Amino acid sequence: MRGTEVVSDPTNALAVESAARRQRQGHTGEAHLAAVHRVLRAQDFGPGASAHFRLFTLVSSARDAGSGRTEARLLTRHLAWWRTVLAELAPSAAPRLHVTVLDPVVGERLADTVRPALAVDGVPLLDEPERQRGRGYYVGCALRLTLHDGALEVGDGGFTGWTARLIGNAKERCLVSCLATERLLAGRVDE
Template identity: 45%
Template sequence: MGALSRVLRSVGGEEALTGLERLSGSDLTTLLLALVRRRSAGLSGADVLRQYRSDRFVAPSSVPFEVLRAAEDRLLAALPETFSVLGLAPVAPLGTCSAVAEMDQNNVLSTVRGTEVAADPTNALALEAAVRRQTGADDVRLAAVQRVVRAQRFSGAGRFAHFTLFAAVSAGRDRGSLAFERQHFAEHVEFLRAACGDVEFRVTVLDPRFEVVRGDLPADPSRHTGYYKGLCFKVFRDGVEIGDGGFTDWTQRLMGNRKERLLISGVGVDRLATL
């Protein structure tokens, strides 16, 4: 018996889940807030301290703050002046990862107020880029540094339940002959080289037309694709993967316009800081 089946049996079966699903967003929030309030009212200070000691989501970073800050400053200092740096909210609309980036909702921390804890700043930057594009802005370049949380379990060095990501996105309209793609891919590669030092790029071309965008960068034999379209890449330093990026269709789907283009890139600040 799976965990969900066991829980449903204890509260009346599948009908209980169906009934909750039928509630409006505001009614579900009201119910969940009441439930959380009751549960928290029964907690003592000792209970909170016990969770703090054992919960992987709430422990401080194992990377010293000054080391992290130095890596953040290095990334931001190398960012071209054409990028606007945003201070993103710590939460995003519910579905930002699953609906925009097609990530499993179980991999993010959903809240009882119809939002989710930030799991990837590129998703939020894509939302803001879409808003700005809809107001008539030409090419939009945005960046952010954000502490994020991932709910899936990681193992191995440099993998954490919460960590800092640097992200940059470039959004605009198709100009034909892959002109947008060539320009902005070159900008991201140049910036990442300046920010991260002696790094290696490995590129996966998902559409043969993008060979001209790739240029002389080496191919990635692993063919990491994920949610990328056309071309994507990984960034390595000293043999350790510290970042990735590529073209996505997020703004196309957000705006309902197949002419929209979006390039994203991200760097794991914790990994970069410890190399």
């Protein structure tokens, strides 16, 4: 049966495991999970893109501490990880991190907490207020990882309400993000 496994999004599966761990932990715990999985998607991604590809995914969840502090902590963790990965694996491919603020409180924490924590030279963190894709799917903020000054998207993510719904607690926060490994490799062919 192993040869017949199909997953369309490993972040969903990690969110289920994250919710189970969070229920056992209590209010002060956090869950941070990662996985690499081949996925199959039914939608058409356009010319040169495959519906069958590998994703490296991160899922983090924790209880809301108020005033967007939990969101800031989780966002800093994911963005710092992706910044390091992109800087090490594709330094000459002009990697970029993009963020679209969907909630003003998260926007405040992005300005006063996340950006200062990431204030080092390297992969820039750019605002992308015009992004429409993912609105309604993501809450708080959405992320994109790109190469070649934004021309090639290699990753995506944002906050979801998945663990909050699974646990039945609106105070739960869940951040998911992923990187398409084949796109990353294709984007750094000039290195």
